[in-house]
Amino acid sequence: MAHEKALTLLESLLGERLKRSDAERAAHGENEAHFAQALPDAVAYPKSTEEVSEIMKVAHAEAMPVTPYGTGTSLEGHHLPVEGGLTLDLSLMNRILAVHDADMDVTVQPGVTRSQLNDELRATGLYFPIDPGADASLGGMAATRASGTMAVRYGTMRENILALEAVLADGRIIRTGSRARKSSAGYDLTHLLIGSEGTLGIITELTLKLHGQPESILAATCRFPSVENAVNCVITTIQAGIPMARIELVNATMVRGFNLHGGGSMPEEPHLFLEFSGSDSAVSEQSELFGEIAADFDAQDFTRATRLEDRNALWAMRHNAHHASKALYPGKRMLATDVCVPISRLAEAVEAAEGAARELGLEPVIVGHVGDGNFHTGIGFDPADPAELSMIESFSATLAETSLRLGGTVSGEHGIGLGKRKYMEAEHGPALAPMRAIKAAMDPKGILNPGKMLP
Template structure:
């Protein structure tokens, strides 16, 4: 039982949809961050659930690792085949299978991207609201429990998945959940799979909640003299119950990055980017209420965007934050990280992160979906500079410890993957052992995305 045997058998099954060329393997070994290229032994391109099932039956029999991949936009190396084997490329399974407009849901395959899905939904008056920024695949967004700029209003992937079809490690196909909006039957396997990063099963079909496209939408920006003022404005806004659709923080370094990357021409001060959804009257009222709150914290430079093209330009700039952060470190890679804290602790966490970056001599940006306490730091690093990499590691450890100290989590969006396994015991304690039991029960041979999510057995367990 070997990887080579699996590749031979998969070639008979898939023909030219099993790629072993150096170019294909190198392409699937790339990532958006600082991890080295990690090519798989082969790349499989299934086109149906039946093919995914057949692939897994073969790989299970041959003890061959299988690592699923979609748009490859994850930021913690979830899609890298670090133990070799098969990269299971789901991008050809990219169809909308059913739209149930009356029930506000749709059934889709995992390879469709969020932008392609919303383009297909446009004529129905509905949209899928989760927006992580990158044009990620819906399957990947589900596997990493993604959220994004609209989570403050519409929730994360966890809240927007009704049902799944999943192929288990041995090739068995199961269905979890239904099109009904709730159920009280059995264990909640749907939400066990959401966020499992491909370590428990391969998602082949999803039933998604949809939302009606709002009658009116308006965006706005404003700036503050300090991050504390901007964050405290957000805290009061959320505590006031104002139904924000998006409320994003940019610190002065992130603004500098946008100016360098996109010639944005923004004053290098902390900014909030905002969006309001509702009726014409409701949006106007929300904007007025937010303006009153912002004025209490010295907001200035208020600008609004109601035309679709102006809003699109604003959010296109925001969605380029990863590349704008990288623009500050010429010739360097980006080490992105994120945490999430209770909203009342957000100002302390953001300020601490800024101070840690300065203390460690690092170039770092901060941008965040601060309406739900989640923010990201983007550190410029040279992977060949051992000292700089060590300082970046110190920064991520300090940030994680700050989040845990304040009652938060070491990741609100990026997930665990490779980079944050070392924090699992500290955050979850004895629960990690039960997570291992679930992994062992569902994937006894350990072929599904091995080396991800759970920390190595030998890692220190002080928290337990």
């Protein structure tokens, strides 16, 4: 087997925490999206930064590829070991190391999940708001620069990480940033590693900003006669300065998926899912102002929910959008892709996405964190059918071109991974050269998550 010397050395280091069974390899070679299975030669389960460092020293000496793995929920194939080698599963590095209530920050290992952290923080009155839907690991969320439903209020992972510890390709351990809230000292390596998708270093520790749990939370839904009306309502709401906690669009096709998946009976029209948070009076004022704006765009059934179980049910429905989409396409794989545009161009981008899909005879699911101009499109297809594969590739290219033409990006939060490498040159042009130079400087043997990010 390839890399046998390296794996023998790692067995002596990790013992039973180096797994080579077919079942382990297969479990780490699958993905939630439409990419082909890619198997590692082995899976390592380190427990500490020092063990990650020793693993990387061996991998670097033997030129063995290493692909980091969090919870495997990414949608662009980031965690697939397309060149074999070692999958580095960080799930055992799952300790919350320090909570600093007074400074509103926390230091965690990368295998800690979002829900695990918030469960631990509940008694402090603080929480970590970044919510990509899946219960992803915080290390994976940092590596992919995740965001989600609450980014319109709290920003993305980029805005909520103060400091990192990382292991470089040759095993060196570095720390970037500090617990201070700002710095003008040196190159910003923290934000270089955030979103690098495991291609520049292995994140082994994160220091995160925390936020106060709001006094009052109100969730709501309303429906519109068209996607255009719903999106223009969002644009007006944001421009009016209403501090939304969440504002999510689902198109009529997505509502049909929710009904099929959950046995519901929502009217099959575009909906907004909303959340307001703050003091009791602020939440009341925000919801009233939104209701007035929504009425101008012919909104119907503006329904509010304050009980925790009702709010949780609403957001569970939204977070299950990927599985609800599958209910529309039984037996098929899902193309799940995203783009992000300036909010003033959002209606045009969403309409273009729906139009491009329907020209190809496809019925698209659209959900979106539309408060920041980001939306997702899902289409079912059979990867074994060349005609269907060609159609979704054509659709993806059209959607990417549209987002760039409107001043946006080919991915607001899914990242690049395998699926969007082909669009990097169109988005970045000459800036790809310094990106390649950074990669070569930090990973000269190209062993860190090879085959990803850079075309």
